[in-house]
Amino acid sequence: xxxxxxxxxxxxxxxxxxKGVWIPLGRWILGALFLYMGLNKALEPVEFLKLVREYGIxxxxxxxxxxxxxxxxxxxxxxxxxxLGVAVRGTAxxxxxxxxxxxxxxxxxxxxxxxAGTLAFCAIKFDCxxxxxxxxxxxxxxxNTFLALLAFTLAFVRQHRFCLWKNR
Amino acid sequence: xxxxxxxxxxxxxxxxxxRVLWEAACVLVGGCMVGMLANAVSxxxxxxxxxxxxxxxxxxxxxxxxxxxxxxxxxxxxxxTTLPFSPPSAIPALPPAPAPSVNVxxxxxxxxxxxxxxxxxxxxxxxxxxxxxDVVRLFQDxxxxxxxxxxxxxxxDRHFLEGHIPAAxxxxxxxxxxxxxxxxxxxxxxxAIVVYCNGGDCEDSEFAAITLVQAGVPAxxxxxxxxxxxxxxxxxxxxxxxxxxxxxxxxxxDPVPPPTPGVSGGQGSDKGP
Numbered sequence: 001x002x003x004x005x006x007x008x009x010x011x012x013x014x015x016x017x018x019k020g021v022w023i024p025l026g027r028w029i030l031g032a033l034f035l036y037m038g039l040n041k042a043l044e045p046v047e048f049l050k051l052v053r054e055y056g057i058x059x060x061x062x063x064x065x066x067x068x069x070x071x072x073x074x075x076x077x078x079x080x081x082x083x084l085g086v087a088v089r090g091t092a093x094x095x096x097x098x099x100x101x102x103x104x105x106x107x108x109x110x111x112x113x114x115x116a117g118t119l120a121f122c123a124i125k126f127d128c129x130x131x132x133x134x135x136x137x138x139x140x141x142x143x144n145t146f147l148a149l150l151a152f153t154l155a156f157v158r159q160h161r162f163c164l165w166k167n168r
Numbered sequence: 169x170x171x172x173x174x175x176x177x178x179x180x181x182x183x184x185x186x187r188v189l190w191e192a193a194c195v196l197v198g199g200c201m202v203g204m205l206a207n208a209v210s211x212x213x214x215x216x217x218x219x220x221x222x223x224x225x226x227x228x229x230x231x232x233x234x235x236x237x238x239x240x241x242x243x244x245x246x247x248x249t250t251l252p253f254s255p256p257s258a259i260p261a262l263p264p265a266p267a268p269s270v271n272v273x274x275x276x277x278x279x280x281x282x283x284x285x286x287x288x289x290x291x292x293x294x295x296x297x298x299x300x301x302d303v304v305r306l307f308q309d310x311x312x313x314x315x316x317x318x319x320x321x322x323x324x325d326r327h328f329l330e331g332h333i334p335a336a337x338x339x340x341x342x343x344x345x346x347x348x349x350x351x352x353x354x355x356x357x358x359x360a361i362v363v364y365c366n367g368g369d370c371e372d373s374e375f376a377a378i379t380l381v382q383a384g385v386p387a388x389x390x391x392x393x394x395x396x397x398x399x400x401x402x403x404x405x406x407x408x409x410x411x412x413x414x415x416x417x418x419x420x421x422d423p424v425p426p427p428t429p430g431v432s433g434g435q436g437s438d439k440g441p
């Protein structure tokens with residue numbers, strides 16, 4: 001039985017049609033966000049380094065320094081590729097691969113703050129290291145979930161429009 | 169899922185997945201290379217091998233300091249303590265520490281519990297804490313203007329320029345190459361060096377103090393202001409705005425006269441008293 005994975009246009013049609021603009025629009029939004037947030041952090045690596053340390057995921061200096069030095073540029077690079085339409089599916093998959101664990105880490109930290117204090121969960125606010133300053137956690141989790149779903153959609157759609165480098 | 173083709177090649181979906189994964193891996197490697205290169209050429213880049221968050225002083229460095237703190241242990245409250253050195257008899261009696269402003273309430277001034285937590289954290293790292301009354305006394309000491317007492321602001325440029333303890337020197341330990349030479353030039357002649365940052369959860373003053381000790385500053389002369397600039401400001405004390413010795417002050421509700429500007433040595437614009 002043929003599945004929709006055999007039909008290269010199935011997902012494209014489901015996502016708004018090959019002639020639709022929703023997929024490219026979603027790609028541009030995701031790309032612009034990652035480029036902006038990545039550059040924000042890349043231009044202030046010390047501030048991002050402090051934020052990475054606050055998560056307590058790793059203590060080794062070289063690990064912290066490597067993440068703080070490289071990750072923002074990787075985000076900005078991915079954002080630029082999405083904007084330009086180069087290696088879209090792979091980049092989108094990578095972006096999703098960054099968003100999912102990061103969202104889980106933010107959730108974990110928010111839950112720890114919630115359990116330690118008396119604040120309501122959605123009243124918790126801190127700088128999660130996203131490049132947009134302090135944010136309310138519920139809003140940030142919702143945003144990241146949406147962006148991750150968008151990234152996965154872009155990764156699965158086979159045909160992308162307005163690309164510098166067409167996927168074949 | 170469709171049956172694999174008769175030729176034995178993997179199903180199209182698997183081939184697509186492999187291609188996408190390969191693409192993602194290439195983007196990952198490319199992005200990491202871009203990041204490494206950008207970090208290497210950027211003046212704000214991080215030194216990958218450096219420990220920006222030292223855990224504490226070594227035993228040898230703390231031996232002298234802990235001996236001092238064993239005999240001079242600041243109390244929990246904001247009351248003054250015995251200073252680690254005795255003022256020479258030629259210097260007139262110090263004015264009393266300023267009373268808290270009428271606008272200051274216990275809810276705005278860092279609580280004794282919060283300050284004590286910072287004090288304990290400093291001791292665990294082998295550093296000497298200084299409470300608010302000590303810091304004000306040192307600030308008002310005539311030897312501050314003479315350079316025997318040095319205040320060091322451990323925050324980065326933006327926060328320093330927004331307001332700092334008058335005549336304090338800046339030492340951002342994340343960028344030591346910019347500040348270390350100037351700071352080390354005044355430390356040998358200083359009898360007391362007070363390092364501060366924002367206070368509370370801010371650990372930059374502690375890391376800066378450890379960096380200074382590792383650079384050769386005697387640990388027994390180094391003190392970390394437990395309450396930080398937050399406590400200084402909430403007591404309504406004067407802040408200097410802009411660069412060091414700018415002459416622009418933000419008077420608090422209980423202003424403490426700044427030391428005579430241009431006396432604390434080392435600056436081209438300094439003038440004698």
